[in-house]
Amino acid sequence: MANKFLEISKVGIEFPTANGPFTALKDVDFSINEGEFVSIIGHSGCGKSTVLNIIAGLYQATYGGVILEGKEVNAPGPDRAVVFQSHALMPWLTVYDNVALGVEKVFKGQKTKAEMKSWVEHNLALVKMDHAMRKMPHEISGGMKQRVGIARCLAMQPKVMLMDEPFGALDALTRANLQDSVMEIQKELNTTVVLITHDVDEAVLMSDKIVMMSNGPAAKVGELLEVDLPRPRERVALSKNEQFNYYRQQVLSFLYEKKGVVDFNSAKQQSDKQLKAKQQDSNNDGDETIADKAS
Ligand SMILES: Nc1ncnc2c1ncn2[C@@H]1O[C@H](COP(=O)(O)OP(=O)(O)O)[C@@H](O)[C@H]1O
Numbered sequence: 001m002a003n004k005f006l007e008i009s010k011v012g013i014e015f016p017t018a019n020g021p022f023t024a025l026k027d028v029d030f031s032i033n034e035g036e037f038v039s040i041i042g043h044s045g046c047g048k049s050t051v052l053n054i055i056a057g058l059y060q061a062t063y064g065g066v067i068l069e070g071k072e073v074n075a076p077g078p079d080r081a082v083v084f085q086s087h088a089l090m091p092w093l094t095v096y097d098n099v100a101l102g103v104e105k106v107f108k109g110q111k112t113k114a115e116m117k118s119w120v121e122h123n124l125a126l127v128k129m130d131h132a133m134r135k136m137p138h139e140i141s142g143g144m145k146q147r148v149g150i151a152r153c154l155a156m157q158p159k160v161m162l163m164d165e166p167f168g169a170l171d172a173l174t175r176a177n178l179q180d181s182v183m184e185i186q187k188e189l190n191t192t193v194v195l196i197t198h199d200v201d202e203a204v205l206m207s208d209k210i211v212m213m214s215n216g217p218a219a220k221v222g223e224l225l226e227v228d229l230p231r232p233r234e235r236v237a238l239s240k241n242e243q244f245n246y247y248r249q250q251v252l253s254f255l256y257e258k259k260g261v262v263d264f265n266s267a268k269q270q271s272d273k274q275l276k277a278k279q280q281d282s283n284n285d286g287d288e289t290i291a292d293k294a295s
């Protein structure tokens with residue numbers, strides 16, 4: 001069998017806490033093909049960012065691992081660039097210099113100064129920010145900052161672009177514009193993208209595949225959905241498309257109807273806990289009555 005491009009193989013993670021280890025992820029298992037656009041969706045706190053941070057090499061999996069082109073990756077590297085929700089630009093550098101910083105790090109010794117300059121300009125043009133190269137981060141809008149963050153990521157020519165709710169902080173119109181730009185660029189460059197989102201429409205609009213995560217603790221992949229819609233995708237036309245609405249409904253149903261079923265283990269833990277508490281309550285009943293009277 002051919003190797004998958006990016007494999008997330010039986011990943012589990014335990015975080016040390018004051019009350020002992022907390023199992024955030026358990027047996028998270030899926031793979032991504034080269035050039036594929038994959039979204040990871042799930043309720044807040046289920047472990048989406050943790051999965052992304054493990055792929056980025058920023059967190060170490062306690063069990064399992066991440067394999068990129070047949071090699072295990074467990075440290076950060078320029079082959080996996082991350083775009084965060086907040087742009088994280090250096091406030092003292094111009095738009096141009098923010099992108100140049102990454103380019104110099106990755107291409108030092110490979111590209112000449114002139115080549116690096118035109119590469120930075122090319123990537124700023126891709127995100128439609130070449131007109132504002134000399135501006136400082138405080139002089140541009142949130143959407144523009146996010147575009148610069150994406151340019152910085154693209155300019156490092158990563159094998160995988162990891163995006164953690166990159167449009168989350170933007171108003172609806174800016175978000176739509178930026179989603180369209182990212183889809184255009186992804187199609188042009190055939191970049192492999194992993195996008196974290198909690199927005200159902202965004203996931204269906206942008207993805208080839210949607211990874212739906214169950215609620216934590218011990219979150220895992222609940223369902224996988226292949227989105228077979230032609231590209232380029234146009235949001236207004238798709239809103240009337242039966243297939244689009246079917247996919248949308250599948251994701252909504254997973255998030256709002258099935259989560260209890262998928263989340264069987266933690267539901268059991270919860271009910272065990274409640275049962276225990278009930279038993280404890282009935283043992284303490286007499287004491288409580290006395291305490292109540294005293295107060
Ligand atoms: N460094 C950490 N230490 C302890 N717990 C963490 C850490 N990072 C995340 N968690 C816990 O793991 C769970 C998943 O978090 P996260 O991946 O940020 O969720 P999401 O991105 O889906 O909202 C949460 O319960 C969170 O509190």
Ligand SMILES: [Mg+2]
Nearest residue numbers: 048049050164
């Ligand atoms: Mg998150």
